[in-house]
Amino acid sequence: MSSSIFTSILFIFFLMIVDPLIAEAKVLIILMDEEPVFSFKSKQARSRKSNSTLQWIEEASLAYKERLRTSHDVFLESLLQKDTYSKLYSYSHLLNGFAVDVQSKEVLRTLKNATGVRAIHEDVKIEKFTTHTPRYLGIPTEVWPTLGGADSSGEGVIIGFIDTGINPLHPSFTGGSTARFTNSSKFKGKCVAGEKFPSTACNGKIVGAQYFARAAIAAGDFNATRDYASPYDADGHGSHTASTAAGNHQIPVIASDFNYGYASGMAPGARIAVYKALYTFGGYMSDVVAAVDQAVEDGVDILSLSIGPSSVPSGPAAFLNVLEMELLFATKAGVFVVQAAGNGGPSPSSILSFSPWITSVAASIIDRKYNSSIILGNGRSFSGTGLAPPTEGEMQYRIAAAADVSHTNTTSVLEAESCQHPEHFILSSARNKLIICTYSFDFEYEAASIAAVANTIQKIGAAGFIIAMDPDIGSEQIKGATMTMQVPAIILNSVQSSRALWDYYNSNTIRSASGQAVGFAARARILDGRQAFFTRQAPVVASYSSRGPDVSNALLQTADVLKPNIMAPGSSIWAAWSPNSEGDPSIKGQNFALVSGTSMATPHIAGVAALIKQKHPRWSPAAITSAMMTTASTFDHSGSPFLAQLTNQTAPATPFDFGAGSINPAQAIDPGLVFNSHFEQYVQFLCAVPGVDEGSVRRAAGTGCPTKRRAWCSDLNTASVIISNLVGSRKVIRRVTNVSSRNEVYRVTVRQPSGVNVTVSPQVVMINGNASKHLKIVLTAIQATRTYTFGEMVLHGSRKHVVRVPIAVYVSTSLKS
Numbered sequence: 120m121s122s123s124i125f126t127s128i129l130f131i132f133f134l135m136i137v138d139p140l141i142a143e144a145k146v147l148i149i150l151m152d153e154e155p156v157f158s159f160k161s162k163q164a165r166s167r168k169s170n171s172t173l174q175w176i177e178e179a180s181l182a183y184k185e186r187l188r189t190s191h192d193v194f195l196e197s198l199l200q201k202d203t204y205s206k207l208y209s210y211s212h213l214l215n216g217f218a219v220d221v222q223s224k225e226v227l228r229t230l231k232n233a234t235g236v237r238a239i240h241e242d243v244k245i246e247k248f249t250t251h252t253p254r255y256l257g258i259p260t261e262v263w264p265t266l267g268g269a270d271s272s273g274e275g276v277i278i279g280f281i282d283t284g285i286n287p288l289h290p291s292f293t294g295g296s297t298a299r300f301t302n303s304s305k306f307k308g309k310c311v312a313g314e315k316f317p318s319t320a321c322n323g324k325i326v327g328a329q330y331f332a333r334a335a336i337a338a339g340d341f342n343a344t345r346d347y348a349s350p351y352d353a354d355g356h357g358s359h360t361a362s363t364a365a366g367n368h369q370i371p372v373i374a375s376d377f378n379y380g381y382a383s384g385m386a387p388g389a390r391i392a393v394y395k396a397l398y399t400f401g402g403y404m405s406d407v408v409a410a411v412d413q414a415v416e417d418g419v420d421i422l423s424l425s426i427g428p429s430s431v432p433s434g435p436a437a438f439l440n441v442l443e444m445e446l447l448f449a450t451k452a453g454v455f456v457v458q459a460a461g462n463g464g465p466s467p468s469s470i471l472s473f474s475p476w477i478t479s480v481a482a483s484i485i486d487r488k489y490n491s492s493i494i495l496g497n498g499r500s501f502s503g504t505g506l507a508p509p510t511e512g513e514m515q516y517r518i519a520a521a522a523d524v525s526h527t528n529t530t531s532v533l534e535a536e537s538c539q540h541p542e543h544f545i546l547s548s549a550r551n552k553l554i555i556c557t558y559s560f561d562f563e564y565e566a567a568s569i570a571a572v573a574n575t576i577q578k579i580g581a582a583g584f585i586i587a588m589d590p591d592i593g594s595e596q597i598k599g600a601t602m603t604m605q606v607p608a609i610i611l612n613s614v615q616s617s618r619a620l621w622d623y624y625n626s627n628t629i630r631s632a633s634g635q636a637v638g639f640a641a642r643a644r645i646l647d648g649r650q651a652f653f654t655r656q657a658p659v660v661a662s663y664s665s666r667g668p669d670v671s672n673a674l675l676q677t678a679d680v681l682k683p684n685i686m687a688p689g690s691s692i693w694a695a696w697s698p699n700s701e702g703d704p705s706i707k708g709q710n711f712a713l714v715s716g717t718s719m720a721t722p723h724i725a726g727v728a729a730l731i732k733q734k735h736p737r738w739s740p741a742a743i744t745s746a747m748m749t750t751a752s753t754f755d756h757s758g759s760p761f762l763a764q765l766t767n768q769t770a771p772a773t774p775f776d777f778g779a780g781s782i783n784p785a786q787a788i789d790p791g792l793v794f795n796s797h798f799e800q801y802v803q804f805l806c807a808v809p810g811v812d813e814g815s816v817r818r819a820a821g822t823g824c825p826t827k828r829r830a831w832c833s834d835l836n837t838a839s840v841i842i843s844n845l846v847g848s849r850k851v852i853r854r855v856t857n858v859s860s861r862n863e864v865y866r867v868t869v870r871q872p873s874g875v876n877v878t879v880s881p882q883v884v885m886i887n888g889n890a891s892k893h894l895k896i897v898l899t900a901i902q903a904t905r906t907y908t909f910g911e912m913v914l915h916g917s918r919k920h921v922v923r924v925p926i927a928v929y930v931s932t933s934l935k936s
Contacts, residue, residue, distance in 0.1 A: 137902075145337065146218060147218070148210075148404070148441050149218075150236070153239055154821065155212055157212055158813070158821075162180060163180070185615070198233055198686050199226055202222075202693070207334055218333070218334060218405035218408070237820040238788075243403070244428075245401055247283070247716075247718055248865050253385060256488060257783075258727075258785075259383075265733065266639060266730060269387050270387055270388055272315075273384075273385075273387065273726070273729040275736075276420050276729040277306050278386075278420070278466030278726070279419030280360060280391065281411060281422065281424045282395065283355070283356045283397045283398060284328075285352050285357075286695065286697040286698075287320035287328075289358060291362035291694075292324050292358075293367070294322065294323065294324060294382075294693075306390075306417060306418040306420075307418055310796065314349045315351040316349040316351040316837070323390075329393070332348070332395075334865055335406060335767060338530075342380055345572070345594055350393050354397070355611070355700035359696060360694075360718060361722070362694045364391075365389040365726055366384050369382075372616055374713075375506075379651075380693070382518035382693055382694060385722070386727075386733075387732075388630070392417060396409070396410040404441065407442060407612070408442060411442075411449060412445065414449075415454055421732065422446070424717075425718035426458075426459065427433040427472055428530075428712075429471075430471075434673075435808075436672055437473040438804075439805070439816070440801075445739040447820070451798040452737065455478070456477050459479075459720065459721045460472050463665040467775070468669075470667055472682065474680075476740070478747070479682050480684070481778055482661045482664040482687070483658030483689060483777070485691070486655065487505065487652075488651070488654060489651055490502055491608075492609070493585065493609045493611075493644070493691060494515075496623075496641060501613075501619065503648075505604065505608045506601065506713065510582055510644045510783075516642060516643065517551075518554075519549065519553070519639050520554075521537075521543075521556050524545050524549040525544055534780070536556060536559065537561055539575060544575070546579055549579045549581050550581065550917070553583050554579075557608070558597060560592065562597075562598055565598070568599055568705060569705055570602060580803065588612065590617070599705040602705035603649075603713070623641055623772040624641045655757040658755060659772075659890055660761060660764060661690050666776055668775050672810070677844075678843060679841045680832065684747075684753055685748060686778055687724050687727075688723055691713060693710065693713050724782060727747065730788060738858070746788070746858075749924065750787045750921070750922075751779045752781045753781075753923075761777055773907075775907070780926050789859075792922045793838075796836045802816065802824070831851075833851055836852075844929055845875065848897060852893055852894070853893070853924075854891055855914075857887065857888055860887055862887050863885075863918050865884040865916045866915050867913070872909055872926055872927070872928045873902075874900065874908035875900060904930045905930070907929045909927050910925075911923055911927065912926060
């Protein structure tokens, strides 16, 4: 098929997708032609070098910002009647535009045809991608000492969190000295007081806090009683991510009156700026864009987004989506952007963080495990899960099935077996027994919960409970299995163990002629499930972690971009929570929560980025990403290559599972070489995306393609080489920069991907301190594989630096074909 025919088909496909969506959209994001404040300010700074003009530039930029915002109002008032629209936001710092709630299709047609409009995007839903880990990553012994100790690590760096807010009273965020920090900071953010968020909440650790909910209000999703019209975290997710990245050092983790250890953020000395744009129901892109715009204007150094779209954006390329563009301009402003890869794994191309200017994070399982056990009266024992205390003493308690100690007039046996309602039980029969409850489809569909089971067992005076699996489900991923409990409990998340329990129970239960249980001889005791143990089989790619290859568009055409970029701990992570949480009933009332997701992996990378930024304040966002990627590990703690969880098994992992590897903070602060890229190179990348014309780039980025264009997306100077369609051969140039002041000699080795011959020249690279050199990489197809194969280029430095660059190639046609 010719490229022109393909482009026409692609264009028609996207017309079919986009037009109906826009026609039905209520909130629209309108981008205007004039440049935003950041571009205006940068031009003024370049043309006026003297320090005496800095105040003038600041004043001129403020005046320009006000003019842009006024122009948005004038534009709307000149075109539309007042009762046909409501302006929600003016975007002025990174983008020039506004979000508007329109009431009719006629208004949309008027806006589409208006002079000065560069592009129109529909608003879409955004989702949340829902301790021991500093020590697990080697940070306390190998990184914090080089930065002045734990409390100073991250000092002077501000991490902005686009999330569900923060619980300001949590010990992970209290205290902090503002004097040293404020005097050296360019941060200009404000603290917006509101319900459960007093002005004193910004205490030096939290330096700014705002919330964005206008689109959520317009959509009718926002409930002020539940969601709080303030930066307060009514969900828990935002507190968890913030404390993982930058929570205070050595905070006792107390949950359900038990001490699970001590928690620290990756960068305890970093400061936190809160931009609440997500809620229990998720959020909207126009609110998120407003939050990002404000965060960059305020002066954050790092943006952490444990959030993303629910699907690949429509349009000619996912990279041109308005949020991707907003984050591109954030990186242009020098802000390091880290985003969760998504929780759509283990399906291929389930990635929901697309662009090469964003550091996308995969999630791994760590080496800490919690294991609960039950010992039956026949001597057999079974393992399960459950963060719960043991039964008292060493005595064994009688076991009773929930249905056997419930009233016969209970609505249904299934309802009794789920143990959701204390009134179903006969108290005299249930008291001091271990009750068997059944994990059924009601739990999977959230019509029932483990939290309700624990509440029921407490109220009826039972000795504890055992959750057995319904054999029709067969799931080993139990919802609510990581909640902390105050009653003895175990969840047998194995059909085989559950069946063995039932066999033992039925053979030791005396029944009447009618089948009613009249004697309970089965006994058991539950051991303590709150004690952690540690294995060497970590990290392993978590099953839910979204996978590559990256995609260019909603047709799921693969892209020459490595996604995810890096992997970090994401499973069973202890961190701060909000006791008022409406997000998860199993954790309600707790100050700490053990939760999993790429949402949890992302702030690990944000915190490590703060450590790197403190050590190297002038490094670009791309340099920080490169440092993490080239120093990452691809072997677990036992020295074996990584494995990846699939649905019911594990398999050898690839870079499309873990990116460049698992984060190695001690190496990342001293990587030797980095691969740098800047805004102009990212625009060249966009211009090389198949199916994207210059008009599309100009509408999205506000700038056109250079005269001398790159031929391939793989020409972007990244710390990876990804070719999604190799025909014959391709030459790729990479520019490496020595970030040390000392000269170093590097020797290049290559592990060839199957079906591809890779040559690199020069093979010995002498790089002076702070200098750069080019590497020519030629990839030649020797066999059509019709699938991705993987290899790597490794540069071994004379000063012990090791720089790894993953290679992934899809060979569609070889030279021999």
